[in-house]
Amino acid sequence: MQFWVNQTFNGISYAALLFLVGGGLTLIFGVMKIVNIAHGSFYLLGGYLGVTVFARTGNFYVALVVASVAIAAGGMLMERVFLRAVEGDDLRQMLLTMGIALFVQDLCLLVWGGDPFNLRGPEYFQRSVRLAGFSFPVLRLFMIGAAALVFAVLWWFQERTRAGAMVRAAVDNAEMTEALGINVPLLRMAVFGLGALLAAFGGVVGSAFMGIAPGLDFEILPYAFVVVIVGGMGSLTGALVAAVLLGLTDNFGKALFPEISYFTLFAPMGLVLALRPSGLFGRS
Amino acid sequence: MTTLALKLVALGLAGAVAVGGVAPAVHAADKPPIKIGLITPKTGNFAQMGIDMAEGFKLYLSEIDYHVAGRKIELFEEDEGAQPAQAVTKVRKLITHDKVNIVVGLFMAAAAYAAAPVAQEAEVPLVITIAASDDLTQRKASKYLARVSFTGGELGHAAGDYAYKKLGWRKVSAIAMDYGWGHETAGAFQRVFEELGGQVIQKIWTPVNTADFGPYVASLKPEADGILDVVTGAASIRLIGELRKAGVLDKKKVLAAGSATDETLLKALGDTALGVLSFYPWSAALDTPENKRFLQRIKQVTKKDYVGTAAAINYGAALWIAEAIKTVGGDVENKEKFFQTLRATEIKSSPRGPIKIDKYGHIVQNIYFRRVDKAGALYQNTVVETYPSVSQFWKYNPEEYLKQPIYSRDNPPCKHC
Numbered sequence: 001m002q003f004w005v006n007q008t009f010n011g012i013s014y015a016a017l018l019f020l021v022g023g024g025l026t027l028i029f030g031v032m033k034i035v036n037i038a039h040g041s042f043y044l045l046g047g048y049l050g051v052t053v054f055a056r057t058g059n060f061y062v063a064l065v066v067a068s069v070a071i072a073a074g075g076m077l078m079e080r081v082f083l084r085a086v087e088g089d090d091l092r093q094m095l096l097t098m099g100i101a102l103f104v105q106d107l108c109l110l111v112w113g114g115d116p117f118n119l120r121g122p123e124y125f126q127r128s129v130r131l132a133g134f135s136f137p138v139l140r141l142f143m144i145g146a147a148a149l150v151f152a153v154l155w156w157f158q159e160r161t162r163a164g165a166m167v168r169a170a171v172d173n174a175e176m177t178e179a180l181g182i183n184v185p186l187l188r189m190a191v192f193g194l195g196a197l198l199a200a201f202g203g204v205v206g207s208a209f210m211g212i213a214p215g216l217d218f219e220i221l222p223y224a225f226v227v228v229i230v231g232g233m234g235s236l237t238g239a240l241v242a243a244v245l246l247g248l249t250d251n252f253g254k255a256l257f258p259e260i261s262y263f264t265l266f267a268p269m270g271l272v273l274a275l276r277p278s279g280l281f282g283r284s
Numbered sequence: 285m286t287t288l289a290l291k292l293v294a295l296g297l298a299g300a301v302a303v304g305g306v307a308p309a310v311h312a313a314d315k316p317p318i319k320i321g322l323i324t325p326k327t328g329n330f331a332q333m334g335i336d337m338a339e340g341f342k343l344y345l346s347e348i349d350y351h352v353a354g355r356k357i358e359l360f361e362e363d364e365g366a367q368p369a370q371a372v373t374k375v376r377k378l379i380t381h382d383k384v385n386i387v388v389g390l391f392m393a394a395a396a397y398a399a400a401p402v403a404q405e406a407e408v409p410l411v412i413t414i415a416a417s418d419d420l421t422q423r424k425a426s427k428y429l430a431r432v433s434f435t436g437g438e439l440g441h442a443a444g445d446y447a448y449k450k451l452g453w454r455k456v457s458a459i460a461m462d463y464g465w466g467h468e469t470a471g472a473f474q475r476v477f478e479e480l481g482g483q484v485i486q487k488i489w490t491p492v493n494t495a496d497f498g499p500y501v502a503s504l505k506p507e508a509d510g511i512l513d514v515v516t517g518a519a520s521i522r523l524i525g526e527l528r529k530a531g532v533l534d535k536k537k538v539l540a541a542g543s544a545t546d547e548t549l550l551k552a553l554g555d556t557a558l559g560v561l562s563f564y565p566w567s568a569a570l571d572t573p574e575n576k577r578f579l580q581r582i583k584q585v586t587k588k589d590y591v592g593t594a595a596a597i598n599y600g601a602a603l604w605i606a607e608a609i610k611t612v613g614g615d616v617e618n619k620e621k622f623f624q625t626l627r628a629t630e631i632k633s634s635p636r637g638p639i640k641i642d643k644y645g646h647i648v649q650n651i652y653f654r655r656v657d658k659a660g661a662l663y664q665n666t667v668v669e670t671y672p673s674v675s676q677f678w679k680y681n682p683e684e685y686l687k688q689p690i691y692s693r694d695n696p697p698c699k700h701c
Contacts, residue, residue: 109332259489
């Protein structure tokens with residue numbers, strides 16, 4: 001019993017982090033059709049900025065907000081200056097984001113050096129709460145809460161607000177949406193910024209969970225892509241379901257069959273691609 | 285005032301040498317500089333490691349003012365990158381284009397394996413200062429290669445002995461990275477530990493880029509007396525943090541391969557690692573005059589509170605190479621003699637302790653058992669036990685040892701799992 005409760009809880013908390021990273025990418029993917037290789041870089045930069053701000057202020061939530069907003073601004077700038085210049089050309093867009101990812105990698109090495117950092121966060125992150133005889137680390141509870149909150153806000157935004165309706169319209173038919181007098185380029189910039197914000201948010205939370213070090217950008221990227229592909233491009237609900245699925249399979253895979261933990265992580269992706277090429281919640 | 289006085293004395297001495305030793309000085313000046321090729325990662329995920337390596341190496345060279353045995357030293361630095369293929373191209377470039385007399389460095393084991401035949405063919409000594417794979421100086425030892433870092437097996441043997449005899453462990457869970465470093469360190473530990481009568485009751489191999497150690501920590505067997513940890517780099521912060529949060533560290537001791545609590549990680553590990561034991565050929569807290577002097581000087585260069593083992597090892601490597609050059613009177617062009625002398629060169633005291641090379645090309649050195657403590661505002665690896673002059677073959681006969689296959693996932697097999 002202890003085993004199943006522990007491992008399920010671990011899996012769901014890891015899924016929360018996966019959702020934060022994959023959720024932003026699925027937005028960018030869905031609305032802009034951009035394969036954003038620099039998504040991991042937003043995560044990395046967000047994490048490093050979070051560590052720096054936390055070191056200065058000692059307040060985790062200030063670090064979370066400052067890093068997320070700063071990276072969102074950076075993301076919007078990147079979209080406006082670079083990506084718009086090659087709009088509609090998938091391959092160039094991808095190569096451009098790849099170049100930016102490599103640039104960010106070296107930039108981070110220059111600014112923060114190569115030694116890993118750990119974002120300690122508030123003191124209660126190190127504690128556990130006991131509930132019905134089981135122990136739950138506060139940090140993992142926080143991750144689950146943060147992901148749930150982010151999902152709720154985004155879902156409300158997409159489904160219940162006028163701006164959300166515009167985004168959905170732009171996903172389905174950008175030209176028609178533009179003809180209706182909606183400023184699609186501005187919308188795209190905003191969505192790209194939102195995607196970057198989510199990745200940076202994930203980066204700060206992730207730094208408290210697993211530290212931040214060179215290379216994490218490209219370590220986290222495949223996970224984000226798996227979430228997007230399994231969930232279906234552009235679908236937030238899909239990203240959430242995929243993240244939970246992956247978090248649980250990864251966790252039980254590691255615990256029950258530690259020797260084949262890569263297989264247990266990527267096998268669901270293969271299966272989904274074979275049976276539903278557009279993902280669980282994707283529209284073809 | 286004193287430094288000024290010292291400088292004046294030094295100047296005076298230099299003048300006296302210049303006047304008194306006109307003939308040899310002129311003779312030495314005729315000779316071209318000795319060329320040393322230094323290859324360390326400067327880009328990619330291991331860049332900081334490469335920077336530390338180079339800083340340690342260059343610190344010693346600057347202490348001798350890039351001069352040894354009357355000849356100038358010219359240093360050629362190359363980037364090992366993150367791909368073994370690139371590293372080998374650079375080693376080849378150093379040898380054929382720059383025509384270096386000796387190649388030093390290498391972080392990746394695969395790069396070192398591939399570079400060894402290149403050096404061998406050109407008969408240029410290759411001194412490895414990090415790459416830790418056992419067989420580089422064992423079953424695949426090559427003539428022109430020497431290594432002054434450490435191997436997983438060498439450390440693991442000593443740790444198995446320490447765990448059984450000093451910690452009194454009888455049952456151990458091992459959690460190790462699923463590649464050579466983890467296999468060799470855990471395998472060597474298991475061999476010695478079980479020959480003494482202990483049991484390894486669980487071996488968990490974790491992928492190199494494990495993000496979440498939660499599931500592994502939750503599946504650790506409760507009956508183990510202690511935990512062997514062979515997880516390195518940023519992942520070490522995750523594992524130790526998870527062990528702390530799950531309460532394991534309050535109940536059990538963790539004995540880790542030293543790279544898990546390397547000085548470069550101590551700040552990020554913070555309080556979570558307090559009390560973690562580890563084994564490594566160096567510690568910044570090593571209380572010797574050589575080490576204190578080294579730390580004081582290297583901190584002036586790096587401007588950091590924490591200096592890692594890579595810097596200390598590479599400083600020692602430079603010291604050892606310079607000593608060998610002195611012994612051959614600067615005649616590095618006689619390749620055979622230079623290399624034989626290099627291997628025979630012994631250093632009595634360096635920051636890490638004595639340095640000497642066995643006949644397979646690997647260092648014989650002290651292994652330190654350390655404990656993470658807080659000293660004032662900073663963390664340190666307090667040395668709690670020293671195993672002096674440990675051989676890569678432990679106490680086994682080298683010939684018989686080499687007949688056995690290299691340590692791997694299933695060698696030795698886990699009989700008590």
